[in-house]
Amino acid sequence: MLAHLGDSPDRAGDGYEELRLMLVKFFEWRDSWFPEEDADETLDRVVRKLDEGKEDIQNLTAYCFGVARLVHLEHLRAPERRRVQLEDVPPLSAPEHFPAEDEHEEQRLNCFRTCLQSLPSQTRELVVTYYQDEKRTRIDHRKNLAQELGISPEALRRRVKLARDKLEKCVRKCLRRLT
Amino acid sequence: MKQSPDEARLRAFLLGDLPAAERDAMEADIFADKEVFYRLSEIEDRLIDDYARGVLTGEERLRFEQLYLTNPARRQRVEFARALTSALDRQSDTPVTANTLTPELAAAKVERQRWWLSLLELLRARQTAWTVMTVCLGLLAVAVGWLWLERSRLQAELTQTRLAYQAANERQRELEVQLAALPRPASNPVPSPTATVTSQPTPLTSAEAVLAFTLNVFALRSETNNATDQIEFPSGTKRLELRLPLLKHDFSRYRISLHDSNARLIFRSTPRAANTTANPPLLTVNLPTNRLLADAYVLTLEGISENGEFEPVGKKQFRLTRR
Structure with missing residues (x-):
């Protein structure tokens, strides 16, 4: 599969991440409750097809899109697949303390700061600078930012989206640990 | 904010407002063109951020909440957007927002x-x-x-000093000469014992301050020509009168020359006749002492023939000293 995604390990890795993100978003926009799992299932199926070698896949992305639609339809038709018996659910103790909104906001902020700090410095700068002027002259600001970085506005948008996605995953994990 | 039709369509897709056919077409576009995907993602992020900031209103806000707050995965995205916008907005009063977050x-x-x-x-x-x-x-x-x-000034000063020094030297010399010409208390000059002065000097007269000596001028090849007389005269002497007795009187007129030790001509007399009343005939020459220094001199005597030619007659060396 990686051979379809890039001519070098690095490019193939980036391509895989990008493809997975597209699939996750596809399932999100289809209102899936488990978009990441659905995306991984889609990719597993595609890899299996490639390993079987029965199909000549010319456009991997388009092929993945087709498989994703099938996965989504299957889940719509058999929602019970995801359901588990209550007895099978591991017991969870109720939290002793439900944080107030202010406290929760502080937790979110702490997680955000921690995760932001964990990013490479250039990525960190990029994310913050990109969203800093959200309320201001956004379009001009981002054009200037792309010019400063020597990349097109489209490449900037892609780079920022991938960085935001990483940051978001980190914050999600952090908040999960706290709650 | 006015939205382009394309962006409005994308927002409608995100809020579930597109018909199924259009939604499918949009999804196909997303997987066919990554730029569409990233543009749609950006619009969605902004939509979520706007909701987190509380700027969505009316129908749009309602549609957003129906879709995003009822889905656990999407709700987590709203949580993240709240953290992001909160962190950014808390620093909104600070110009350098990006750099004060961490x-x-x-x-x-x-x-x-x-x-x-x-x-x-x-x-x-x-x-x-x-x-x-x-x-x-x-x-x-x-x-x-x-x-x-400063160098030019000093050079000029040096030149002036040299000139002044030379002038002072000359002045000193003049003063020495003048001092020598001043009358002294009477005292007879005592010829040096080594002098071969043939006659005693006449007594010095204070009025004229003249000292007279008699020198024997020998023939040029005389054996005694090499003898050097020493004439010592007092500082106040103005003139030195030399009397030259002519042992042989062959010419009607004579000329007397005086050279210093460097053979420079110091004095040359006009042609003159000898005093034949004296015995032997006597030639007299007066030398101003201001032209004489303490030095060795050579006195030359020449006879002037009938055709005007000068013929050497004799020569005498003597040394002058001052007291």
């Missing part, structure tokens, strides 16, 4: 500012260095000019 960013900003400050300092230092160098060059030029003028 200590590291703040430190990085400070580092960059330091770098710029260092560059500015360097530029300022260079400007200062240029200014200092210019001032130094100016001072150096002034110093060189001053030294050149």
Whole structure:
């Protein structure tokens, strides 16, 4: 599969991440409750097809899109697949303390700061600078930012989206640990 | 904010407002063109951020909540957007929002500012260095000019001093001569014992301050020609009268010349006749003492023939000394 995604390990890795993100978003926009799992299932199926070698896949992305639609339809038709018996659910103790909104906001902020700090410095700068002027002259600001970085506005948008996605995953994990 | 039709369509897709056929077409576009995907993602992020900031209103807000708050995965995205917008907006009063979010960013900003400050300092230092160098060059030029003028002035002073020194020397010499010409208390000059003066000098008369000596001028090849007479005269003597007895009187007129030890002509008399009343005939010549220094002299006697030619007659060496 990686051979379809890039001519070098690095490019193939980036391509895989990008493809997975597209699939996750596809399932999100289809209102899936488990978009990441659905995306991984889609990719597993595609890899299996490639390993079987029965199909000549010319456009991997388009092929993945087709498989994703099938996965989504299957889940719509058999929602019970995801359901588990209550007895099978591991017991969870109720939290002793439900944080107030202010406290929760502080937790979110702490997680955000921690995760932001964990990013490479250039990525960190990029994310913050990109969203800093959200309320201001956004379009001009981002054009200037792309010019400063020597990349097109489209490449900037892609780079920022991938960085935001990483940051978001980190914050999600952090908040999960706290709650 | 006015939205382009394309963006409005994308927002409608995100809020589930597109018909199924259009939604499918849009999804196909997303997987066929990554730019559409990233554009749609950006619009969705902004939509979520706007909701987190509370700027969505009316129907749009309602549609958003129906879709995003009822889905656990999407709700987590709203949580993240709240954290992001909160962090950014809390710093909205601070101009350098990006760099105050984390200590590291703040430190990085400070580092960059330091770098710029260092560059500015360097530029300022260079400007200062240029200014200092210019001032130094100016001072150096002034110093060189001053030294050149001072050297010219000193040279002029040196020339004047030399001239003054020469003038002083000449003046000293003149004064010495004048001093020598002053009358002294009467005292007879005592010829040197080694002198071969053939007659005693006449007594010095204070009025004229004249000292008379008689010299024997020998023939040029005389054996006694090498003898040197020594004439000593007092400082006050104005004239020195030399009397030359002619042992052989062959010419009607004679000329007397006096040369110093460097063979420079000191004195040359006009042609004159010998006093034949004296026995032997006598030639007399008066030498002004201001032209004579303590030195060795050679007196030459020449006879003037009938056809005007000068013929050597005799020569006498003597040494003058002052007392």
